[in-house]
Amino acid sequence: MGMSSAAVRFEDVVQRFRVIRERPDTLREAFAHFHRRKPRNTYHDFLALKGISFQVPHGMTLGIIGRNGSGKSTLLKIIAGVYRASSGRVEVNGSTAPLIELGAGFHHELTGRENILINGLLLGLSKREVQRLEPSIIEFAEIGEFIDAPVKQYSSGMYMRLAFSVATAVDPDILLVDEILAVGDAAFRVKCFDRIAAFREGGKTIILVSHDTDQIRKFCDRVLVLNNGELVADDSPDNAVEHYEKLIGQPQGPGIPAIQHI
Amino acid sequence: MFELVRDTYRYRELIWALAVKELRVRYKRSVLGFLWALLNPLLMMIILTLVFGSLMRFSIDHYAIFLLSMLLPWTFFSQALSYSVESVVGNAQLLKKVRVPQLVFPIAAVVANIINFLLSLIPLALIIVALRFPLHWTWVYLPIPMAGLFLFTLGTAFFFAAINVFFRDVSHIVQILLSAWFYGSPIIYSLDFIPKKYHLLFRLNPMLYVLNGFRLSIYYGILPTAQSSAMSLACGVAAVAIGFALFRRYQDVFVYYV
Numbered sequence: 298m299g300m301s302s303a304a305v306r307f308e309d310v311v312q313r314f315r316v317i318r319e320r321p322d323t324l325r326e327a328f329a330h331f332h333r334r335k336p337r338n339t340y341h342d343f344l345a346l347k348g349i350s351f352q353v354p355h356g357m358t359l360g361i362i363g364r365n366g367s368g369k370s371t372l373l374k375i376i377a378g379v380y381r382a383s384s385g386r387v388e389v390n391g392s393t394a395p396l397i398e399l400g401a402g403f404h405h406e407l408t409g410r411e412n413i414l415i416n417g418l419l420l421g422l423s424k425r426e427v428q429r430l431e432p433s434i435i436e437f438a439e440i441g442e443f444i445d446a447p448v449k450q451y452s453s454g455m456y457m458r459l460a461f462s463v464a465t466a467v468d469p470d471i472l473l474v475d476e477i478l479a480v481g482d483a484a485f486r487v488k489c490f491d492r493i494a495a496f497r498e499g500g501k502t503i504i505l506v507s508h509d510t511d512q513i514r515k516f517c518d519r520v521l522v523l524n525n526g527e528l529v530a531d532d533s534p535d536n537a538v539e540h541y542e543k544l545i546g547q548p549q550g551p552g553i554p555a556i557q558h559i
Numbered sequence: 560m561f562e563l564v565r566d567t568y569r570y571r572e573l574i575w576a577l578a579v580k581e582l583r584v585r586y587k588r589s590v591l592g593f594l595w596a597l598l599n600p601l602l603m604m605i606i607l608t609l610v611f612g613s614l615m616r617f618s619i620d621h622y623a624i625f626l627l628s629m630l631l632p633w634t635f636f637s638q639a640l641s642y643s644v645e646s647v648v649g650n651a652q653l654l655k656k657v658r659v660p661q662l663v664f665p666i667a668a669v670v671a672n673i674i675n676f677l678l679s680l681i682p683l684a685l686i687i688v689a690l691r692f693p694l695h696w697t698w699v700y701l702p703i704p705m706a707g708l709f710l711f712t713l714g715t716a717f718f719f720a721a722i723n724v725f726f727r728d729v730s731h732i733v734q735i736l737l738s739a740w741f742y743g744s745p746i747i748y749s750l751d752f753i754p755k756k757y758h759l760l761f762r763l764n765p766m767l768y769v770l771n772g773f774r775l776s777i778y779y780g781i782l783p784t785a786q787s788s789a790m791s792l793a794c795g796v797a798a799v800a801i802g803f804a805l806f807r808r809y810q811d812v813f814v815y816y817v
Contacts, residue, residue, distance in 0.1 A: 314815070315815070323726060323727060323728045324726050324728045324729075324732075325728070327726065374655075374656075377657070377658055378658035379654070379655065379656065379657065379658050379814060380814065381811055395656065395657055395658075401652050401653050401655075401656040401657060402653050402657065404580060404584065406583070406584045406587050407580060407583060407584070411580070411583070414576055415573075415576050415577065415580060418572055418573040418576050419573065419653070419657055419659055420657065423572060424572045424576075447587075
């Protein structure tokens with residue numbers, strides 16, 4: 298095998314979730330099951346990924362498309378280290394930063410500035426690094442003086458802008474992007490894309506999950522198509538998108554409408 | 560154990576930030592803010608002192624201080640546990656999205672309460688002075704029972720935070736357990752009140768050893784024996800060893816259950 302130049306390599310990766318019917322969430326239920334003593338088939342295994350293999354060379358922008366529930370987000374979470382694959386080999390060479398559902402670590406009562414610190418630390422920065430990056434994070438997010446107000450007073454747009462700004466300030470080797478580019482107003486979206494483009498030019502690896510085939514075509518060097526946990530295409534953006542559109546049986550419209558909040 | 564020390568050091572900035580966040584959120588939106596960390600125990604102690612100092616006369620001299628010397632560390636233990644038991648489940652959204660070292664959550668909950676506890680020693684000293692009770696030199700010994708107490712709390716926190724991921728009743732059970740444990744430990748009374756034949760039973764309670772040093776140093780003004788200090792630290796280390804072993808064993812699957 299040797300030392301690979303791949304940023305990410307999956308070999309026959311399976312992710313199994315145990316879907317438990319009536320999971321004994323409370324002790325009473327656990328006792329009840331224990332008493333009955335027959336381990337009734339209260340769960341079944343659900344394969345979110347059924348043996349996926351691919352690799353992403355350093356510096357590539359990889360797109361992942363597929364219908365809801367096809368395993369896209371699961372795949373991204375395995376790369377991010379949130380899930381541990383049930384079987385197969387996963388190799389991730391380099392630091393990763395997730396742009397997965399931004400603002401997960403934000404606390405509503407805390408100010409923007411306080412949240413920048415906590416989120417930055419959660420994403421693996423040191424306190425000194427966060428402090429060094431803080432001015433540029435605030436500037437990029439266009440939050441202005443609201444930075445010292447609790448984030449619960451922010452509009453959704455401001456919230457998302459701040460979250461994006463923190464997450465991308467981390468400067469990872471591998472950037473994981475999950476469906477976030479439908480946030481904010483048009484002007485800010487352009488800024489987001491510019492920043493992602495800058496990542497690309499800086500030779501970083503980007504893995505982008507999206508429903509928006511235009512975005513995928515515009516940004517990606519290569520695209521994976523997932524369907525029911527299986528890899529059905531690993532191809533050029535045009536071919537992959539075509540495959541995907543055939544899969545969903547209808548040409549995709551102009552992507553998911555941007556959600557705008559004021 | 561080594562892993563625990565290494566990771567605590569590695570994530571010290573994150574742990575500290577989360578602990579400060581916890582306190583900030585607790586005191587946010589209140590006019591007096593952080594002052595409550597001092598005022599709250601002070602007011603509680605004044606009430607207790609009034610009740611036990613003038614209304615009810617116990618055969619124990621300066622009962623209020625007798626009580627407070629153990630009630631403060633107990634309150635710390637009980638609050639830290641109540642917070643930490645929910646600490647993993649409460650951060651579910653985060654765990655599902657970012658890879659975070661799960662152990663920072665119970666540790667941060669305990670650290671936040673340590674800060675609170677240390678602050679509450681200030682009003683205690685004030686009350687002692689106000690009551691003209693001697694402020695014994697043995698206070699300087701307090702870091703040793705504190706080490707035992709903090710370790711014991713941390714171990715218990717890991718233990719219950721982990722089980723609570725799988726059985727949500729644990730947070731309710733912990734409340735009941737705490738209240739039983741409170742009355743079962745010689746906090747509001749002295750072990751001397753208990754008939755000798757039950758002493759053996761009381762000696763099975765680790766809290767006895769963990770809290771003992773506080774009353775000896777603050778109220779009696781005597782140093783605990785080396786043996787007693789060793790017992791307190793041993794209870795702390797044992798609790799951490801058991802609690803962290805359990806937490807570590809299951810932390811990788813937390814994300815599927817939260």
